[in-house]
Amino acid sequence: MADIAAADEQAKPSVPGRLTLEAWSQGFMVGALIIMCGITFANMRREVLLHKLILIELILAIPNGFFIFFDPPVWGWYLSSTVVPLIMSWTLHNVIAWMKSKPFLGRRGNLIYIGSVLLVQPYWILEIYANFAYFNSHDSHLFIRTRPFEAAFRDPWWIFTIINLFWNIKFRYELGFIEIVQVSPRFGILLLCMSLSVISIVVDILSVTPVVPIGVINPFWKFAFVFKCFTDSIILDDFKAALDKLSRHRMSQILPFSILGDAVSERGFVRGSQRERKRPRKHGGNLDAKSITEMDMISSGQAGTSIELSDVSGLCPLSPALVHHIEHKPPGGN
Template sequence: MSDHTGRPTGDGLVLEAWGQGLMIGSLLIMAAVTLANMKKHILLHKLILAELLLAMGHGTFIFLHEPKYGWYLSVTAVGLNISWALHNVIAWMKNRPFLSRRVSMIYIITVVLSWPYWIVEIYANFTYFNNINNIFHTTRPLEPIFRDPWWVFTTISLFWTIKREYGFGLSELVVISPRFGIMLASMCLSIAFIVVDTCSVLDVFSNSLPQGIEPFWKLSFIFKCLCDTVILDDFKTALDRLRAYWLRKQASGHVLLATPRAARSARRNAEEIEDIESASGDMSSHQSGREHTKSYSIPRVVLRDDIR
């Protein structure tokens, strides 16, 4: 990172202004969508909104000049760092129903243990951008270690849970719920930009980017927030609703299945429904008074390859 800690100029100014504009515009839209869809009695929804609002200020410091530039940058960075720490708490709340008690406790305890680092980072940020000392040179490369491991674990855990407990293939899941597909894609993109951000901080891109200026952490953060905003509820609630919807569509006979594996699953469900129908018919003969019958429609299995 360059020793010049003032307001960037030239290409650096263009890149930083673009990154801040993208971040604050994205957060503003996501905050509006969250506010429109949130339920006030659910704490998780409130925390997601707070995560977005806390980070917005750090997308505006490019408008100021010295000496206000360094002060305003440092103050808005406090809200950003709190937002990063809050994101890991939100990820824990969303993933907690799938975790054992032991794993859940380790997860949240280690998240809390990372907070002292963010206090040091707030101090280092202030002293660096106000030309007091260069501790920020030491603390900045450590950011991914204290910010991202929990998010990487949450992403891997969710993909594994979908495959193990819900039996959805990724193509099936995207067909049934494009919204969930967007969330999974955002998770992958956020991790990709975490890797690029780490490489940038370690000077892998020192010859191709203006010194001290890189937008990759902003892109990673935007996709993290998008994951929280696209689906506000915890993962189990969202997946249970999705599975219930999928089963209802199967029962209605109008389900579109993307893979042969999904077709085999639907056929098994059809056989189970036939058994229930048969048992229901046997029991109806023992009923007195009026006849009690249940009708079940057998799903019409449609493979995507059959559609032209």
């Protein structure tokens, strides 16, 4: 019975239910990756290496989503050959996760993170051989033994990245998760995709063990991979830059005029007159017992000055803020 089950796993799915499930999951993965490629290409900055790596990660994984269309022996050859760029995409995802988490890690943490990613590459060489031998030869069952360990050599860095991000959100930035969703729905979707990817990883591990004996070909690793890629394309920059923008937005709600001054001086989002002059002006009459001297900002040729702020990153849905100068006149004045 075990030999029959192994032979069924090695051959192209013939049971209508399994064939439909695999075809649907491949279509889901390819469609999602193509959409993410378009979104990434439209929003990427071509001089930023991180953005280029995200686009390459998505492109490398697409070919593996078409092997269901072929019949043996092309089916096995195509499946195994496209596993090579797929594994490269998985490894590149860990590199991207490291680059996004790099500002939160010290020198030692960065070395351990990227060094451990490099140390597991011999396993992937073995996995490529085992995959090719399994689906193109009926004599090798090495892939059945190596497949359950696949997640252990692919996902620990991603799990660490998620935990590290949640920890920094909670303790370093002191941001609540509900507050993040309210301020930036995009960041809320990022956290949701991270959670769904972890759930899919757990189900994938169970599906290649006797706990949930679905088999080595199952859709759950595709779900996990798509959700991981979503986290890369939703926010292209590193996590610290995104959280800094959220933190500044929160502070702008607490101290709007203080942040307003900083934003104007740092970003230069000043609309209106480029040349302004100051002049002293005295108020008289019944306004006060003493003359009050004010410094009025008078725009050349305009009655007031307006300052408009916007969030160029699109991370925080800020409405434009206008600050108007109002000139006070003494009672009875013209």
